[in-house]
Amino acid sequence: MSKKVQVAVIGSGPAGYTAAIYTSRAQLETTVFAGYQSGGQLMFTTDVENFPGFPEGIMGPKMMMQFRTQAERFGTSIVDMHVTAVDLSHRPFKIWTTLPEGTDPQKLNDYTPEQQKELAASIKASEPEYVANSIIISTGASPIKPGVTGEAEFSAKGVSYCAVCDAAFFRDKETYVVGGGDSAMEDALALAKFSKHVTVIHRRDSFKASKIMQERVLGNEKISVLWNTTLEEIIGDQKVTGVRVKENGEEKVLSADGVFIAIGHRPQTSVFVDQVELDGHGYVVTRQSATEVGVTKAQAALSEGLVQYPSMTSVEGVFAAGDNVDVRYKQAITAAGQGCAAALDAERWLERQES
Ligand SMILES: Cc1cc2nc3c(=O)[nH]c(=O)nc-3n(C[C@H](O)[C@H](O)[C@H](O)COP(=O)(O)OP(=O)(O)OC[C@H]3O[C@@H](n4cnc5c(N)ncnc54)[C@H](O)[C@@H]3O)c2cc1C
Known part of the structure; x- marks a missing residue:
């Protein structure tokens, strides 16, 4: 019953x-x-x-x-x-x-x-x-998680899904944001208040974010963008130390302290x-x-x-x-x-x- x-x-x-x-x-x-x-x-x-x-x-x-x-x-x-x-x-x-x-x-x-x-x-x-x-x-x-190698392992050890929550933990650090919509722009701007530098990784050659948000990001001197780039791996030891990306088909390893996923x-x-x-x-x-x-x-x-x-x-x-x-x-x-x-x-x- x-x-x-x-x-x-x-x-x-x-x-x-x-x-x-x-x-x-x-x-x-x-x-x-x-x-x-x-x-x-x-x-x-x-x-x-x-x-x-x-x-x-x-x-x-x-x-x-x-x-x-x-x-x-x-x-x-x-x-x-x-x-x-x-x-x-x-x-x-x-x-x-x-x-x-x-x-x-x-x-x-x-x-x-x-x-x-x-x-x-x-x-x-x-x-x-x-x-x-x-x-x-x-x-x-x-x-939504891209599911790249290292993502689960370093979750909460440098990998974050919430910049509003975690940006302040990355003061003077090297951070990355993955995404190209409004959330990614908001995350990049939130991080720029604390981080030494923020790099947005985006798989296309333009953002789908609203124009005003794009302008704010592109006009912020602490933020740069890697266009046509995919995140391939998150590297670390006890916590995140780097990312492996593919930019226009070419692989590179970059040093990183934080990776913020903002793909929805x-x-x-x-x-x-x-x-x-x-x-x-x-x-x-x-x-x-x-x-x-x-x-x-x-x-x-x-x-x-x-x-x-x-x-x-x-x-x-x-x-x-x-x-x-x-x-x-x-x-x-x-x-x-x-x-x-x-x-x-x-x-x-x-x-x-x-x-
Ligand atoms: C890594 C991370 C860190 C965060 N840090 C912060 C922070 O520092 N500060 C902050 O304010 N916010 C933070 N957030 C955001 C915050 O966690 C969410 O906004 C909040 O948990 C949302 O609460 P909720 O009750 O709506 O849903 P959730 O917390 O998502 O809970 C939903 C629950 O419903 C259950 N559920 C789903 N489907 C069913 C079903 N069919 N039957 C039964 N149960 C079901 C799920 O299993 C889950 O337990 C963080 C989020 C993440 C991912």
Whole structure:
């Protein structure tokens, strides 16, 4: 028989645990589905220096264990399983955690819509493990990784996916940014405030970033660009010491202290394909999405001058928070703030259903 929950939080990063702390403290029976990588992106980093409340900084995994403990303190039940299928067409919403034999959970978030549909169809033949009155989607977005030799080995030892988070650790150092879009430009500019020199590695002969961002980068005397260049390897010992690149087909090894990968993020939302509205990049659309479609939704939800349930998705009773919605900021504190907002929206929405 399916287990009933009032609030199902899918995802266990800063957004999910914060949402659970709020709904549990509001006496709503809450279950967090933590996924196969419990704790989210901060489990892969070392020092977090920009989350308020930790003046000396805190290790990412330690902070996420504290989030989890705090949620459990208020009665959140945590299921260390991945949600493999959902049916959001009727309430209560159905949730499956079945993992068919031979399925690699690590690959689930990279499934194409067709693969996900096939998986869901096989799973949905059985009864769902859980049914929920409301859902908060907080499955995050993972940075796209080029997968070059040395990248995984030196992750958090000179390889970073977040310049806003880590630029300050590279004062007077030699840093590299891989990418050519707006995020890469933002990262290069953030690093230029600290680094001795920043080199942007870009595989084409022009950037796809907005003109204004390109101008800022190209006009910054601390930043140079390697055009038509690919990153082939990240070299190091205990930490990064260099990069091997191919510039116009010619290989070279350059000395480096930091390598920042800025080639985009992939929202971990494949399980919600055809269930809630996603934008063209896979981000969950809510009434507070910082995109044109989000603005349209917000306008449609205006009532007496206020947007009703800003964190609600296209499905009533399903809310979303954190990096899977946030096309812009992708910080632990913004994810936590959105988790809080989604919890308050869910709480108010549930109250109205009962009254
Ligand atoms: C290396 C690195 C260093 C960073 N350093 C900082 C920093 O110093 N400061 C800062 O503010 N930010 C930092 N960030 C960014 C920060 O980690 C993210 O903004 C934040 O974690 C987003 O929180 P979230 O809750 O939205 O998602 P996430 O932290 O991504 O958590 C999402 C969770 O959902 C789970 N999940 C996914 N799909 C499913 C499913 N189907 N079922 C169940 N669970 C699922 C995932 O396994 C994961 O546990 C860093 C990011 C990286 C990659």
